[in-house]
Ligand SMILES: CC(=O)N[C@H]1[C@@H](OP(=O)(O)OP(=O)(O)OC[C@H]2O[C@@H](n3ccc(=O)[nH]c3=O)[C@H](O)[C@@H]2O)O[C@H](CO)[C@@H](O)[C@@H]1O
C-alpha cells in the first residue's frame with residue numbers, strides 16, 4: 001500500500017493548476033447513461049473514482065474512449081445491463097447515481113445499497129422516496145435497491161426532507177427524461193448541482209432553478225450529444241489554499257472558480273491570510289501564524305463539510321483557541337486522534353472539535369481513514385517538524401489528482417513510497 005513520506009517545515013510557494021471537480025465529474029459521467037448520442041467530457045480528473053465510474057459505465061454496456069488529457073468520449077448504447085454491483089459500489093458511493101438515470105432510460109435498475117462509510121451512515125431514503133413519487137416501484141432486497149417503472153417515469157412535486165446533494169442529483173437526472181414536469185423543493189444548491197444541470201441542459205434537457213432551492217425539470221424524450229467541460233474542483237482549491245496558509249507560504253491556484261468558494265475564502269481571511277482573486281485564480285499569502293477560526297459545516301452556500309478536516313489542521317497551529325462543528329456527518333472527525341498524535345491540542349465535544357493552537361506539530365506515523373481526513377494529515381505533515389509517514393493514501397487518490405506532484409512543484413518535500 002502506498003504511503004507519503006513528508007519532511008515538514010517548508011513554506012509552499014508558487015502556482016498550482018486545479019483539476020476538474022471529482023464531485024461534478026462523477027455525476028456528469030454517470031449521467032451519460034441518459035444519452036442517445038456520443039458525449040465528450042473534458043477537464044475530467046484522473047482519479048480512482050473516475051476510473052471506477054468508467055468501469056461501471058462499461059459494465060452497463062456503454063463504450064468509452066481512453067481517458068486522455070482529461071478527456072473521454074462515451075458512446076450511447078442499448079443498455080445490456082442494469083446492475084451496479086456491490087464490488088463497484090463499495091469502492092465508490094457515487095455509484096448510487098446510476099439509479100435515477102437507469103430508471104429513466106431503460107425502466108429498470110438494480111443498484112447495490114451503498115451502506116455507511118467511515119464518515120457516517122449516509123442513507124439514500126430520499127433518493128428512493130423521490131423516485132417512488134415519480135412512479136417507480138422499488139424494493140430493497142439482498143442488499144440491492146431493485147427498481148422498475150411501467151413506461152416512463154412521471155413528473156412529480158417532490159419536497160426533500162433534508163438537503164441532499166446526491167439525492168437532488170439522482171432525482172434531477174431521472175426527471176430529465178420523465179414525462180411531464182418535476183419540481184424539487186429544498187433542493188441542494190451546491191456548485192456541482194449547477195454543473196450537472198448545465199451539462200444536462202447542454203444535451204437538451206430543460207432544467208431551471210439550479211443554484212436555488214427549487215429545481216424545475218421539464219422532461220424531454222431524448223438527450224442529444226455534446227462536449228462539456230467539468231467545473232474546477234473547489235475542494236482541491238481550498239485544500240491548496242489551506243496548505244499555503246498553514247505552511248506560511250504564498251500560493252496561487254489557477255484554473256479555478258473563486259465564486260464557488262465564498263465561505264472558505266471568508267474563513268481563510270479570518271485566519272489571517274491575505275486573499276486576492278481574479279476570474280479564474282485565487283492567491284493566498286500568509287502574514288505569520290494563522291489565527292484560530294470557528295466553523296459550522298452546512299449545505300451550500302455555508303461552509304462545506306468537505307473542507308472541515310483541512311481547517312482542523314489549520315486551527316491546530318493557530319495562535320489561540322478555535323472550534324469546528326460538523327453538522328452533516330456524524331463521524332467525520334477521524335483525523336482528530338491522528339492530529340493529536342502529531343502534537344495537536346484538540347478535544348472532541350459531541351460534534352465539535354475544540355482546539356488550542358500549538359506553535360508547531362511534530363512528525364509522526366499517521367493513518368488516513370477517509371478522503372478529506374487524509375488531506376488534513378498531509379497539511380499537518382507539511383507543517384510539522386521532522387518526518388511524517390502518511391499511511392493508506394488510497395483514500396487521497398480517490399479525490400486528489402497527483403497531489404504529491406503538485407505539492408512538490410510548490411516546494412514541498414513529499415514522496416510517494418510504494
Ligand atoms: C449537504 C452536504 O453537505 N452534502 C455533502 C455530502 O453529499 P452526499 O450526497 O454524500 O450526502 P447528502 O448531501 O445526501 O447528505 C446530507 C445529509 O442528508 C442526510 N440524508 C441524505 C440522503 C438521504 O436519502 N437521507 C438523508 O437523511 C445525510 O445523512 C446527511 O446528513 O457528502 C459529500 C461528500 O463528502 C459532500 O460533497 C456534500 O457537500
Ligand SMILES: C=C(OP(=O)(O)O)C(=O)O
Pocket residue numbers: 023092093094306371372399
Ligand atoms: C467524502 C467524499 O466523497 P464520497 O461521497 O465520494 O465519499 C468527499 O468528496 O469528500
